[in-house]
Amino acid sequence: MSFVNTRLKIRRFFKKYKKIIIFIVLLWAILFAVNYILKHMPKEEIPKTTYEPNVSVMNEDKVPDKLQPTIESTIDTFIQRCNNKDYENAYNMLSDDCKSEVYPTLSSFQKYVDGKFQSKRAYSIQDFSNVGNQYIYNVNIMDDIMATGLTGKDYGYIEEKFVFTNDDDSLKLAIGGFVRKQNLNVVGEDENLKVDIDYKDVFYDQESYKVTLTNRTEHPIVIADGSTNNEISLNIGTSDRNEQNIETYGIVLQPNESKSYSFVFNKYCDDGNAPQYMMFNNIRVLQSYSGDESTKQSELDNAIRIYTLRINFPTK
Amino acid sequence: MKSKQRRKANNTIFVAILTIAVVVWTIINIVNVFKVMKNAERLESGKSTNTVSNNITIQNVVTAEDIEENTNQLEIEDLQDKDERTRMQQYCGKFIRYIEEKDYDKAYALLYPDFKNNYFPTEEDFAKYAQEKFPSSLITVEYNNIERQGQYYILFTTVKTPLDSSYSMDQKFILIENGFNDFQISFDVKQD
Numbered sequence: 001m002s003f004v005n006t007r008l009k010i011r012r013f014f015k016k017y018k019k020i021i022i023f024i025v026l027l028w029a030i031l032f033a034v035n036y037i038l039k040h041m042p043k044e045e046i047p048k049t050t051y052e053p054n055v056s057v058m059n060e061d062k063v064p065d066k067l068q069p070t071i072e073s074t075i076d077t078f079i080q081r082c083n084n085k086d087y088e089n090a091y092n093m094l095s096d097d098c099k100s101e102v103y104p105t106l107s108s109f110q111k112y113v114d115g116k117f118q119s120k121r122a123y124s125i126q127d128f129s130n131v132g133n134q135y136i137y138n139v140n141i142m143d144d145i146m147a148t149g150l151t152g153k154d155y156g157y158i159e160e161k162f163v164f165t166n167d168d169d170s171l172k173l174a175i176g177g178f179v180r181k182q183n184l185n186v187v188g189e190d191e192n193l194k195v196d197i198d199y200k201d202v203f204y205d206q207e208s209y210k211v212t213l214t215n216r217t218e219h220p221i222v223i224a225d226g227s228t229n230n231e232i233s234l235n236i237g238t239s240d241r242n243e244q245n246i247e248t249y250g251i252v253l254q255p256n257e258s259k260s261y262s263f264v265f266n267k268y269c270d271d272g273n274a275p276q277y278m279m280f281n282n283i284r285v286l287q288s289y290s291g292d293e294s295t296k297q298s299e300l301d302n303a304i305r306i307y308t309l310r311i312n313f314p315t316k
Numbered sequence: 317m318k319s320k321q322r323r324k325a326n327n328t329i330f331v332a333i334l335t336i337a338v339v340v341w342t343i344i345n346i347v348n349v350f351k352v353m354k355n356a357e358r359l360e361s362g363k364s365t366n367t368v369s370n371n372i373t374i375q376n377v378v379t380a381e382d383i384e385e386n387t388n389q390l391e392i393e394d395l396q397d398k399d400e401r402t403r404m405q406q407y408c409g410k411f412i413r414y415i416e417e418k419d420y421d422k423a424y425a426l427l428y429p430d431f432k433n434n435y436f437p438t439e440e441d442f443a444k445y446a447q448e449k450f451p452s453s454l455i456t457v458e459y460n461n462i463e464r465q466g467q468y469y470i471l472f473t474t475v476k477t478p479l480d481s482s483y484s485m486d487q488k489f490i491l492i493e494n495g496f497n498d499f500q501i502s503f504d505v506k507q508d
Contacts, residue, residue, distance in 0.1 A: 013334055021335070025342050032346055045392070047496055049400045051464065124466020145468060147430035149502035150488045155463065155470055 098174035188311030215253035223251035431502035451477035
């Protein structure tokens with residue numbers, strides 16, 4: 001009796017829920033089949049390496065995924081164009097600021113290419129540092145070592161800094177470590193001297209300030225003659241950096257004379273410090289200036305004024 | 317009234333139990349089907365393995381390509397859990413093994429195309445060079461240093477042979493790895 005009952009119940013159950021049961025079984029079978037297929041699909045195994053070209057060496061942050069292919073293909077195209085001596089097209093890949101500040105003419109760029117790409121070159125890349133929307137890559141340019149096997153050569157490479165700036169969703173390329181041009185329009189002046197700092201070119205490891213000096217007096221003014229090594233310095237908050245080149249040329253302004261200079265200071269663009277002020281540490285307003293070492297001391301003794309001038313940079 | 321409700325509740329429990337039973341039963345059956353399929357595949361591959369060992373009786377069932385493919389697969393599996401230094405050393409070792417076994421065509425096939433064009437336009441050129449510069453048998457390679465430059469690996473080695481203690485050759489190998497057991501090699505050609 002109970003067996004018949006159970007049978008009837010089962011029968012009724014299947015009759016009643018036939019559609020649902022079929023649906024569940026079908027759904028389950030489909031899920032199982034898809035899962036099985038995905039599990040057994042041949043996977044492309046990629047060898048693991050420690051090479052992470054788009055993770056910065058300095059702060060281990062990653063270049064955004066969407067920019068990586070563009071950066072890699074841009075570097076590749078640029079190198080291939082240089083290898084093929086396709087000067088104009090390679091030159092046109094550079095940002096306008098890089099062109100105007102580092103390679104103002106096609107022939108100056110051509111010299112760069114001829115110097116670094118004497119034969120076909122291979123390269124490797126490594127993201128070095130990321131600063132805001134700028135991505136600084138080390139591009140190591142070397143002989144085509146696979147093609148030569150380093151036959152008769154030692155292993156070596158030239159390290160170049162390529163800088164990518166992500167502006168308005170377009171990537172701009174700069175080479176030679178050039179990071180950006182930054183307008184300053186800072187003026188410092190007193191009754192003797194006017195200092196116009198128009199702009200600076202920021203490179204990865206140095207800053208170059210474009211400065212115009214104007215002598216407002218009727219006397220010669222010596223700004224720098226190599227007497228000390230810190231005649232012009234840059235304060236970056238944590239330390240002072242001396243100008244790199246003035247020792248080689250010196251700065252003397254004749255009465256009412258204006259001259260323009262590029263003052264270069266060592267500073268890494270990713271050090272987190274902002275320049276605070278520029279110091280002229282040894283301005284000498286003289287009665288007369290001969291440039292002769294033998295009369296230098298007497299000219300200094302008769303100086304009208306010897307002083308320092310500090311020019312502050314606006315803080316953001 | 318109460319008995320009607322109880323019957324309804326019993327029915328629901330019954331329906332639930334039956335549904336679960338049906339689903340479990342279906343799962344077990346489908347899993348079994350896949351197991352049978354897998355076993356069939358295994359038996360199939362076992363057959364070909366057997367034919368390798370019994371190739372005297374059943375010839376031409378496994379071709380040289382099949383053996384090579386199997387070897388390649390085994391090498392890939394072996395390489396999969398190795399670090400990059402070990403992989404590079406194994407690749408270099410493979411190249412040297414081909415030279416040692418006088419399989420110059422296989423060693424030649426591993427060379428980077430531009431390198432071939434520059435130094436060994438023909439396989440014969442390469443075979444001649446290998447015979448001249450490398451020991452004829454029992455070649456050992458000491459790995460002194462490895463450097464990586466992007467996708468390139470530079471191995472600084474010393475090639476020796478226990479059969480001749482006076483023989484020693486510093487040899488640089490450059491490698492690119494495209495995938496597991498998929499690489500290209502070049503080396504510094506001794507000009508003298």
